[in-house]
Amino acid sequence: MRLSRYFLPVLKETPADAQIASHRLMLRAGMIRQASAGIYSWLPLGFRVLKKIERIVHEEQIRAGHIPMLMPTLQSADLWRESGRYDDYGEEMLRIKDRHGREMLYGPTNEELITDIVRAHVTSYRDLPLTLYHIQWKFRDEIRPRFGVMRGREFYMKDGYNFDLTREDALHAYNRHMVSYIRTYERMGLQAIPMRAASGPIGGDNTHEFLVLADTGESEVFYDAAITDLRLGNREVDYNDREQVAAICAEFTTPYARTDETHDPAVFEAEVPPERRRQSRGIEVGQIFYFGTKYSEPMGATVVNEKGERVHLHMGSHGIGVSRLAGAIIEAFHDERGILWPEEVAPFQVGLVNLRQGDAGTDAACEQLYAQLQAAGVEVLYDDTDERAGAKFATMDLIGLPWRLTVGPRGLKAGVVELTERRTGASEELKPQEAVARLTARFGPRRAEPDAAWL
Numbered sequence: 001m002r003l004s005r006y007f008l009p010v011l012k013e014t015p016a017d018a019q020i021a022s023h024r025l026m027l028r029a030g031m032i033r034q035a036s037a038g039i040y041s042w043l044p045l046g047f048r049v050l051k052k053i054e055r056i057v058h059e060e061q062i063r064a065g066h067i068p069m070l071m072p073t074l075q076s077a078d079l080w081r082e083s084g085r086y087d088d089y090g091e092e093m094l095r096i097k098d099r100h101g102r103e104m105l106y107g108p109t110n111e112e113l114i115t116d117i118v119r120a121h122v123t124s125y126r127d128l129p130l131t132l133y134h135i136q137w138k139f140r141d142e143i144r145p146r147f148g149v150m151r152g153r154e155f156y157m158k159d160g161y162n163f164d165l166t167r168e169d170a171l172h173a174y175n176r177h178m179v180s181y182i183r184t185y186e187r188m189g190l191q192a193i194p195m196r197a198a199s200g201p202i203g204g205d206n207t208h209e210f211l212v213l214a215d216t217g218e219s220e221v222f223y224d225a226a227i228t229d230l231r232l233g234n235r236e237v238d239y240n241d242r243e244q245v246a247a248i249c250a251e252f253t254t255p256y257a258r259t260d261e262t263h264d265p266a267v268f269e270a271e272v273p274p275e276r277r278r279q280s281r282g283i284e285v286g287q288i289f290y291f292g293t294k295y296s297e298p299m300g301a302t303v304v305n306e307k308g309e310r311v312h313l314h315m316g317s318h319g320i321g322v323s324r325l326a327g328a329i330i331e332a333f334h335d336e337r338g339i340l341w342p343e344e345v346a347p348f349q350v351g352l353v354n355l356r357q358g359d360a361g362t363d364a365a366c367e368q369l370y371a372q373l374q375a376a377g378v379e380v381l382y383d384d385t386d387e388r389a390g391a392k393f394a395t396m397d398l399i400g401l402p403w404r405l406t407v408g409p410r411g412l413k414a415g416v417v418e419l420t421e422r423r424t425g426a427s428e429e430l431k432p433q434e435a436v437a438r439l440t441a442r443f444g445p446r447r448a449e450p451d452a453a454w455l
């Protein structure tokens with residue numbers, strides 16, 4: 001992408017009403033623009049980040065054996081009356097009437113809609129296990145939308161629903177989600193700690209929230225410092241292997257980690273030695289629930305089991321805050337000059353900076369580098385504008401692309417360009433072909449996950 005033809009409305013001034021770094025930086029870097037309270041447009045740079053996050057979420061869900069689909073944002077109130085939640089949900093639900101006076105709502109979540117689909121088509125234990133998910137916009141009329149996309153009213157969420165014959169099968173689905181979530185966050189460079197939580201309007205008593213530690217987080221958390229050493233890494237996980245998946249969950253849930261809603265000081269003190277006790281704040285980037293037959297009973301979602309008996313489905317639901325993650329990643333990775341994107345979610349991988357736009361030799365060298373990198377499948381943002389070098393660097397630092405390739409007449413005379421890592425600031429002078437080879441080796445054509453190749 002050429003910056004001269006792109007749409008990157010960066011702000012010089014720090015927006016006054018943005019209270020936390022990620023909100024300020026998303027506005028300044030031209031990633032989002034508020035449309036109304038808690039509702040944002042995703043401008044081109046922000047949109048690229050959102051899609052990268054979404055893709056990782058898809059890949060890890062598909063890897064875990066979960067099946068993507070898409071449900072609408074608008075739902076009929078009738079379904080929510082069946083579950084009893086139409087009245088329970090309260091002011092957070094945006095209620096709408098269509099031209100015929102029929103009551104509709106903008107979905108805050110989808111348990112009712114998915115249960116309606118499954119009860120219509122799934123009739124036998126042979127159709128199970130089944131986990132369906134989608135990534136779709138949600139609306140919750142939050143009383144206090146704030147912190148930009150972190151607590152919006154309209155937000156993008158992955159929500160998945162498992163349908164199983166027995167409690168044991170549903171708990172395996174719960175565990176599968178836990179492991180796939182840990183992996184999802186790690187791929188984005190984040191450590192999100194599963195913490196025992198309270199269930200809220202979804203219901204059920206088996207639930208964990210995933211929290212990224214950050215001073216600006218809205219949740220108060222208590223944990224054993226030992227948990228921050230745990231990583232899933234590149235472990236081979238067989239999601240059908242119940243014992244392996246359960247063992248990983250046990251590893252990640254044994255050290256004490258709870259949000260203030262479930263925190264128990266007596267247990268904390270009994271289980272965790274004083275030097276390892278931590279109290280801090282966290283950003284909730286996901287939550288998983290097992291709630292048994294809470295929806296299948298009122299909505300009549302049943303199958304016939306091996307013995308020919310009709311039984312209610314065991315269910316759970318599992319959410320990832322896709323749009324919130326864009327903010328959470330920036331909270332975790334920024335400095336005083338701007339964002340420090342982890343490579344997996346960076347809007348572009350490389351920023352190519354032409355220090356003397358209009359100089360024939362420099363332009364030609366940049367054009368060649370740009371063409372070669374693009375041909376190699378590297379995502380490049382080429383600053384081909386007439387701005388001063390200082391302004392170009394400031395913009396690149398602000399938008400936080402992991403690598404900057406700087407090309408100027410002086411370097412070219414010596415046969416070199418400069419490759420700089422945004423995170424460390426470390427720079428290296430390389431021959432242009434070496435720089436291309438280095439970046440191609442790092443980012444070359446991306447291999448899609450086998451089953452996610454359609455994405």
Ligand SMILES: Nc1ncnc2c1ncn2[C@@H]1O[C@H](COP(=O)(O)OP(=O)(O)O)[C@@H](O)[C@H]1O
Binds near residue numbers: 140142200285323
């Ligand atoms: N208002 C919001 N703005 C942005 N993301 C949200 C919002 N509400 C929830 N999310 C994200 O969606 C995920 C799943 O939602 P859920 O757990 O049902 O929400 P809540 O914790 O608010 O009840 C949350 O973990 C969070 O990451």
Ligand SMILES: [Mg+2]
Binds near residue numbers: 287
């Ligand atoms: Mg939650």
